[in-house]
Amino acid sequence: MDSAVVFENAIRIQQALSVIGTLMLTAYLFPRQATVKDFEEYDFIIVGGGSAGSVIADRLSECSQFKVLVIEAGGDPPMESLVPVLYPYLSNSQYDWNITSVIEPNAGNGRKTKEFNLVCARVLGGGSSINYMMYVRGCPGDYYPWARLSNDSNWAYDNNLPYFIKSERMVSKEILQSPYRLYHGTKGFLGITRENRPETKKYLQAFEELGYDIVFDVNGKQSLGYTLPLNTIAEGIRQTTAYTNLGANKHRNNLYLLKRTVVTQILFDENNNAIGVKALTHDNKSITLKAKREVIVSSGSINTPKLLMLSGIGPREHLESQNIKVRSALPVGLNYQDHWLLQLSFKMEKSELPANPIKSYQIPFPVVTGYVKLNKTKSCAEYQTVNTIVPNDPEGPPLSCTFNFKYKDNICQNLYEASKGRNTMETALILLHPKSRGQITLRSSNPLDPPNVFTGIFSDKRDLEDYTSYVEDFVKVVNTTYFKSVQSEIIDLKLPECTDWTFGSREYWRCYVQTMATTSLHFIGTASLGSVVDSRLRVLNVNRLRVADASVMPSHTSGNPNAVVIMIAEKLADFVEQEHGHHGQCS
Numbered sequence: 001m002d003s004a005v006v007f008e009n010a011i012r013i014q015q016a017l018s019v020i021g022t023l024m025l026t027a028y029l030f031p032r033q034a035t036v037k038d039f040e041e042y043d044f045i046i047v048g049g050g051s052a053g054s055v056i057a058d059r060l061s062e063c064s065q066f067k068v069l070v071i072e073a074g075g076d077p078p079m080e081s082l083v084p085v086l087y088p089y090l091s092n093s094q095y096d097w098n099i100t101s102v103i104e105p106n107a108g109n110g111r112k113t114k115e116f117n118l119v120c121a122r123v124l125g126g127g128s129s130i131n132y133m134m135y136v137r138g139c140p141g142d143y144y145p146w147a148r149l150s151n152d153s154n155w156a157y158d159n160n161l162p163y164f165i166k167s168e169r170m171v172s173k174e175i176l177q178s179p180y181r182l183y184h185g186t187k188g189f190l191g192i193t194r195e196n197r198p199e200t201k202k203y204l205q206a207f208e209e210l211g212y213d214i215v216f217d218v219n220g221k222q223s224l225g226y227t228l229p230l231n232t233i234a235e236g237i238r239q240t241t242a243y244t245n246l247g248a249n250k251h252r253n254n255l256y257l258l259k260r261t262v263v264t265q266i267l268f269d270e271n272n273n274a275i276g277v278k279a280l281t282h283d284n285k286s287i288t289l290k291a292k293r294e295v296i297v298s299s300g301s302i303n304t305p306k307l308l309m310l311s312g313i314g315p316r317e318h319l320e321s322q323n324i325k326v327r328s329a330l331p332v333g334l335n336y337q338d339h340w341l342l343q344l345s346f347k348m349e350k351s352e353l354p355a356n357p358i359k360s361y362q363i364p365f366p367v368v369t370g371y372v373k374l375n376k377t378k379s380c381a382e383y384q385t386v387n388t389i390v391p392n393d394p395e396g397p398p399l400s401c402t403f404n405f406k407y408k409d410n411i412c413q414n415l416y417e418a419s420k421g422r423n424t425m426e427t428a429l430i431l432l433h434p435k436s437r438g439q440i441t442l443r444s445s446n447p448l449d450p451p452n453v454f455t456g457i458f459s460d461k462r463d464l465e466d467y468t469s470y471v472e473d474f475v476k477v478v479n480t481t482y483f484k485s486v487q488s489e490i491i492d493l494k495l496p497e498c499t500d501w502t503f504g505s506r507e508y509w510r511c512y513v514q515t516m517a518t519t520s521l522h523f524i525g526t527a528s529l530g531s532v533v534d535s536r537l538r539v540l541n542v543n544r545l546r547v548a549d550a551s552v553m554p555s556h557t558s559g560n561p562n563a564v565v566i567m568i569a570e571k572l573a574d575f576v577e578q579e580h581g582h583h584g585q586c587s
């Protein structure tokens with residue numbers, strides 16, 4: 001057995017799951033396919049039934065007077081989407097658009113291919129159906145730039161908090177019985193659980209010894225320190241918005257869902273009013289569907305800018321180069337941002353004991369997360385660590401190495417050898433606020449072509465230096481009492497790119513960062529608040545068109561974005577209801 005075999009096994013499991021998927025065992029949980037006629041009219045058309053789109057559809061269809069259509073390119077989430085432990089097998093599958101980045105010179109040598117696999121969901125529920133289920137709201141200071149750029153204090157943290165609470169259904173008693181209860185909702189749709197497993201205690205103590213605060217809940221007053229994660233899991237089921245928002249309301253007779261259908265263009269009248277969309281159905285028929293009130297685009301940070309540009313909204317020169325008539329010249333596709341991530345591994349206790357069986361209803365292994373800043377003048381974390389405590393299981397560490405992060409075989413093989421007979425700590429160290437920016441452009445005016453994604457990784461050299469400092473800071477954990485007591489070591493992956501440098505020197509870590517940094521799949525910013533949409537998420541210079549998804553986030557929050565996207569969706573639903581309802585009453 002070696003890391004290549006671990007990879008092959010993962011592919012086989014994925015294939016077996018895909019065969020089970022053809023039985024459509026989960027179909028009964030979700031709304032049925034709508035029967036639509038060409039030119040049929042709805043009040044609202046939502047393009048994309050992902051993390052944001054499903055929530056918007058739910059909220060708008062609460063108003064029985066609104067006829068709401070969701071058009072989603074993917075189909076129903078399969079069983080492996082609902083069962084938390086199977087999350088590693090959803091990426092690079094039929095539930096993914098399988099988009100890759102343009103090759104860039106600054107990073108990625110440690111990966112099997114130079115382009116990044118920009119995993120992005122093509123399934124009902126979008127990212128919430130395939131993601132790693134971490135629930136993080138970020139730090140209050142993250143939202144100052146949002147309020148500034150949109151010129152509207154409505155986007156400040158205090159005004160976003162009620163929407164986080166509105167969507168939430170916290171189920172963990174230890175939170176509900178604590179002072180942190182204040183920050184959590186219990187009446188929303190999104191079930192949240194706090195993971196608390198005994199193995200994490202020694203790790204939290206080690207981080208405390210390094211001087212970090214141990215925080216009960218980083219979604220409360222204090223967002224810096226080490227903590228136990230919250231997950232979008234409840235009653236043992238992944239809280240995909242396909243399930244919590246569409247499935248839960250599948251009997252509403254004003255909510256229509258067109259699956260396996262790709263919207264190819266937004267249609268406008270002569271006064272720049274969005275009046276509907278053109279789409280391609282699963283059986284390749286082109287149809288036109290009309291929106292009496294608004295079109296809402298929630299196609300995610302990669303596909304939203306693509307659709308806007310195909311519809312004449314984007315950078316003038318670029319659209320003209322593709323022979324697309326410019327309807328509104330806006331910086332669509334610019335300001336692309338991601339959180340960069342790299343894997344670090346640590347040998348922990350020697351152990352020959354077989355690992356305990358994994359439980360299907362939770363994340364496979366215990367996790368401790370950290371939110372850390374080095375610069376005292378900052379209020380929010382600069383880096384995040386997600387530390388997974390893996391019991392003696394030589395296949396565990398190489399699985400994410402080879403299958404999810406797609407590092408080269410020699411790297412994963414070294415990890416495999418080093419992990420034998422040891423428990424390990426697998427750390428994803430994440431750069432939270434990169435200064436580099438990328439861009440999305442059209443490859444052609446054919447809507448079925450994927451876009452070009454220039455990630456811009458390390459195009460701002462300060463990111464490489466900052467990231468190196470964060471790694472240097474983090475690896476000090478091997479000097480703590482607990483880590484020393486188990487003869488912990490940082491696993492030397494023997495990167496051929498870095499042999500010129502002494503292991504552990506700053507030069508070495510800089511080389512490590514450049515070689516190992518990869519995407520954390522947190523794409524944002526490509527239809528930003530303040531430059532593409534106004535503070536009520538209306539696309540500038542046109543009418544009856546809004547965007548609500550990760551693409552409107554003008555800057556990153558200090559953590560994973562799914563909860564933030566859901567908060568944005570909740571806000572959009574309120575804006576629409578205020579404008580289209582009767583004095584705030586929907587019926």
Ligand SMILES: Cc1cc2nc3c(=O)[nH]c(=O)nc-3n(C[C@H](O)[C@H](O)[C@H](O)COP(=O)(O)OP(=O)(O)OC[C@H]3O[C@@H](n4cnc5c(N)ncnc54)[C@H](O)[C@@H]3O)c2cc1C
Nearest residue numbers: 048050051052073126127131132133134263549550560562
């Ligand atoms: C593997 C992975 C792990 C992640 N882990 C976490 C995590 O642990 N925690 C966290 O907070 N965040 C995580 N994220 C990020 C988070 O899930 C996303 O930021 C979030 O889901 C984005 O939501 P969205 O509504 O913007 O887009 P999406 O949820 O991607 O929804 C867009 C939807 O639009 C559909 N669509 C696109 N174009 C069209 C079209 N033309 N016509 C019709 N439909 C279309 C897509 O198929 C998709 O379903 C992860 C992401 C990935 C991919």
